[in-house]
Amino acid sequence: MAEPDTVRLRAPSERVSPKARLMWMCTDLLRCVPPMVLLVLATGPWHWFDLPTWSLVAIGVLFLAYGLLVPQWRYHVHRWEVTETAVYTQTGWWARERRIAPMSRVQTVDHREGAIARLFGLATVRVTTASSAGALTIEGLDQQRALAIVEELTRTADSVPGDAT
């Protein structure tokens, strides 16, 4: 192995749209609603089990903290970069995942706008390769930006020779 101390992988250069934080707050909080409602119903009107009120409140606070703080953390981590030769993304919060795929192996480029993402004018770009373990996703991009990236990716991937397998 060549001089392991000198090389370091840097983070990708571009951040996602700041509005992504609001979008993630919405999705994360919405994700907390069903279990919370179930918990309240189960202890309250249904009498499945008994939990003291303070523990319900504590759980609610935890959910709220998750919905409000994790999106900040996510925004801090999520980054992306597209060059002539490769796509590079960084996602996650507790577990950070960096993915690199060479342009010559890109198979499909998807542009997706979820219902909540659309409320904030955001979109997701997803780049797949022949490996099902190697798809790269960039969430929370401005719609215009996302479309531009899709076009750029498609153009570059087309110009690189190779059958992508």
Place this chain on the structure above:
Amino acid sequence: MDAFDSALAWQRLDSRMLLVHPVRDLIRFLPAVIGLLLFGRSSDSGGWWGLIGIGIPIALGLSRYLTTSYRITSSRIEVRHGLLSKQVVSAPLDRVRTVDLTASPIHRALGLVTLRIGTGQSGGKSEERLALDGIAAPAAASLRARLLHLTPSAVTGADADGDTEAAAAVDDRRVVLTLDLRWVRFAPLTSAGIVIAGAALGVVAQSIHTLELTPSVDLSGLAHLGLALLIVLGLAVVLVGICVLAVIGYLLTNFGFQLSHTRSDRAWHLRRGLFTTRETSLDDARISGVSIGEPLGLRLAGGARLSAIVTGLDKKQQGSSVLVPPAPRGEVDRVAVEVLGTARPVTTGLVGHGPRARRRRWTRAMVPAAIVATAALVTSYAVSWALVVIAAVVLAVGAVLAHDRWQGLGHALVDRHLVARSGSLDRRREVLHTPSVIGWNLRATWFQRRGGLTDLVATTAGGRQHVRVLDLDEAAATALAATATPGLLGPFLE
């Protein structure tokens, strides 16, 4: 006749399938047929019902035969079927990854085989449809040779007469491995063996339960034997049962196992099976690596198993990529070297991952063990002293696992092959040809980042779709990836 013309004509499956389909459909509809026959007997219009009951399956089989046909053009293989909703499934010939010949006992009696074509498309459904159920064995062999033999010169030169080609394919066949029956001793040691045996035991227990076959043994006589002895006896019976079932399962799938290589069509051929025989051919160019499986039990007995990482075949089609069933380690290594064409990735010593990786193995094994042990100790006052023993056992198992997982951890990059080993109960040494590495994932949790570690994952289009190097020093991971795929990481390094 011109080869091109004959290739363009739609061909039926072998007419002997007319015997197979009705028999199989009859078996499939057996409950309904019996019901109809019984109903027929009790009603006035007796014979008619019976006739319908037998007639429908036969008609279905007939229609299936008449409506299924296939053809091979210069660039595609096409299969069409369906009576009411017609369907044509086709695949480009250069996408053919594997060719699989299976023969059930009925097929074997009639000299037929089912030919399945693996194209590596992820939609599992079309994969199933690209099957020619029932063509004569010699015809299937020559068809296989043609499907795998896809250099442009081979396609234009393909002779309509398949026999000469098949004969040529047999000639330069070099047998690399044949099953030694003594290897069945490894059968009970694999997780697959235990799963099969467990499922079989479950089915037996379930059927005893549903049929209410309560064994009418007088248990009072056994009472004075003592509970402990009964438990030991019971466990022994279960163990012996598992062993026997695992051995039977091993023989059913692997009897007559033979791995051979042919130079003319540059492919590996694998034949196995006791009742249902299966022949798989893997194109050389599609084999991007191997995975040597050494689950704990096998490893302790000096065994291992080998499967190929085949481009375009994913985990669901693992059955197609077995190269060596559970067998002695020496045999597995020998075959792995043959398949890779180089010995160093198999034999070389691996680079360990340092003290921080070791600490992580230990915390990950011991923290859950400690929680369970503490819970057991705390409740042991109230429940039973036996919980103290359980706590000790849990801690001991955790320590053994941690140590073994640490021992297994390692990686190497030799002869353009990435080698990664990890795991304990399911230890694997995976060897991947670096040109088959598509991209890299570097995943690190907060704990890992604090320790300067990361998991390095090489993504690929075959096998489990990735090769994971666990808990590597961050700088070492970057260097490894940069060396394995020159140029890819370049713009992102600092």
